[in-house]
Amino acid sequence: MFKILRKSAQTGLVTIRYPEAPAQVSKQFRGAPRFDFANWRDARLAAGVCPTEAISIREAGDTRQVAVDYGLCIYCGECAAADPAAVQMTQQFELAAADRRNLVVTAEYAVDQEGVQCELRRMHQGYRPEEANEKLARKVRDRIHRVLGRSLAIREVDAGSCNGCEVEITALNNPVYDIERLGIHFVASPRHADMLLVTGPVTRNMELALVKAYRATPDPKVVVAVGACGISGGIFGRNYATLGGVDQVLPVDVFIPGCPPRPHALLHGILLAVGQIEQKGTPQ
Amino acid sequence: MKEIYLDAAASEVRAVAAGLLASGCRLTATFAEDRTAMEACFYVYYVFEQPGDPRYLLVRTPVAASRPVFPSLAAEIPAVNWQDREIQDWFGLTAEGHPNPRRVALHDNWPDVHPLRKTFSMDTVLPPLEGERHLFRPTLGEGVFQIPVGPIHAGIIEPGHFNFAVAGEPILYLQLRMFYVHKGIEKRFEQLSVNRAVYLAESISGDSSFSHGAAFCQAIEQAADAEIPERAKRMRTILLELERIYNHVADIGAIATDVGFVIANAHASRLREMILCENEELTGSRLLRGMVCPGGLRRDWQWDQVEHLSAVLRKFEREFSDLMRIIETSDSTRDRLERTGILHPEKARDLGIVGVAGRASGVNRDVRRDHPYAAYDSIALQVPVYQEGDVLRRLQVRVDEVRQSLGLIRSMIAGLQPGNARVALPPLPPDRCALAAVEGWRGEILHWIRTGPENRLERCKIKDPSLNNWPALVEAVQGNIVPDFPVINKSFNLSYSGTDR
16 A cells, blocks of 8 residues: 555656647657648649548649548658658647538649649638538537536447557546546446547448447437548448448547547547537648 | 468368378468469468478468368367358358358358458448347356347447356356457458558557558568568567557556556556657657558667667666556455466467467467567567466566566667668569568467559458457356456457457
């Protein structure tokens, strides 16, 4: 007993203060890539190496449409290595978004004979909902936030994850991130939960269990899709055994990109879903 | 270190296998590939480990498409029970002589499809899955109850369905229904270029990202006849051991939690976090992703990164000793762990149990020593082996291995010479086969590939140690009380995703 107390006293306080204080992350950490859309010469370099086709290209005559999907990105840095002039890895991880379309940036270029992009014609970053819809959505959201904002019970559902996301979600319970300091705790049953935190591309074999867990969760409830797989199927995609993302099965309130999202990013997304934090957006 | 191939007709397989077993070989895996388009047949492979020889021996037998039947060795060698049934499910080949030829990988409510046949399209949309998933064997008798658990479990863990038959508190029988997280990984490998496929390998089992990634790259390097630089070998060894450390220390904490010793887990999970942060310092990823590549490592280290690692390990070692002193001096913890969840050595041997669970039950095997890769050939590895096979010994193997890994990393750092961390690989020749083995923190990981044209793969077979070890859990829980199930399960800590792929 004395040994245990002495060790605790020696250890002292290890808990971080995020989100009150900014996150301390390693200089080596790879967050979201930033694209220099205005000066991008050839998107094929980056698109050609992207493992999940998060950078996709559509050619039509002298026009090239490039789409960057942060919901598919696994933050590997291949694009930045292939085209360092146009792509840089940043340390940004607060990427969670309430609308799937907010994770996609599209740009339209004029291309010359060699296929080099010579002019940025149009760019579309993020998505603005119609004003009226937004008001209604906000009203509903506010009501949910009033109920869930102060104390939140989360049921985690692995719907086909590789268990990478589980490694990081488990870390939220360690003394460093200590999610309970924010009034948030993980519960054993969906019947005790306000939020379903769902990982994985949703396998055919987990589809029914996921839907049953959702039905068993009392209203009001929020659903958060975690990681590239949870958002889009990630590297597994949509195939005979997977459905390609949580929103194929359930209405999703917040998407948390990452492969896996680091614990800070998970915290950011969870707090975003209950209205305690603002959306940050993709790197500009 | 190349493997050996031995061709045998289907009618000879049993005799060949009997001869190999008599000479001390051990059957570790079976798998198949569809060559009907090229050679008008399937091939079934039986992977043997030879005593005292670092090369694996693969017995290969052709199976005609017109008579899709292969000899199953599962009756003689229970270790391949699931793997032979997988061949049935994935390829539609009948496992002749299998004592329990039910589906294992495909749930009973799946239609009659064989996803790894070349004629089956990855994008096939299956009809809604309805009806019974799996018929569990009835367990009957006065006072016998069944407890169904899962697929969603109470904790933050992966999904699978357990069916317990109990009489009062003791567990009479446990049946497993896995493959809830099957996501078509082996088929997906056939779609991706090799460079992209590395990332898929890293997603076979997230907590073993680096081990699976390294195994995959080893297979590619072997198929390309390439040797990676000495520096890359040492760097890979360091990262493999870091993966072992962070998972072992997490398991030590989780085992303590499951017997109600939460303060020990608070320290253990803090120590795991220390290593995860160091992983990020070294690779940019807390799970060591995006680092390994065919030819070496994607990023080289600056000297200050290596010094940082040394400093962190010194602190870790001190704290790990404190943690173990807290756990080892707790009599009530020892009381709960000792003689709990016993896996007898003879059962471990018969079931082909690998890794930590095997070594706690007398199976003296470790890929790092028996089939050296990366820089392990430069080390004399002392493999910890215990005979008791209980939760305490599975904990103890982890403790011994953490201490050993710390020493290993230190010796790797000491010999880390400047030089390249990566070589460019020559173009990958088509139609080459290669087998790579890595001792992941759970145990033996195998990747077998056949290369195709244009830097792609015709086939990639993945064997995670979890696939070997699930039957051990069934044996270990028998006669134990239900409240001890979580700690027994945690002491194996198998990967569902690695099993189900």
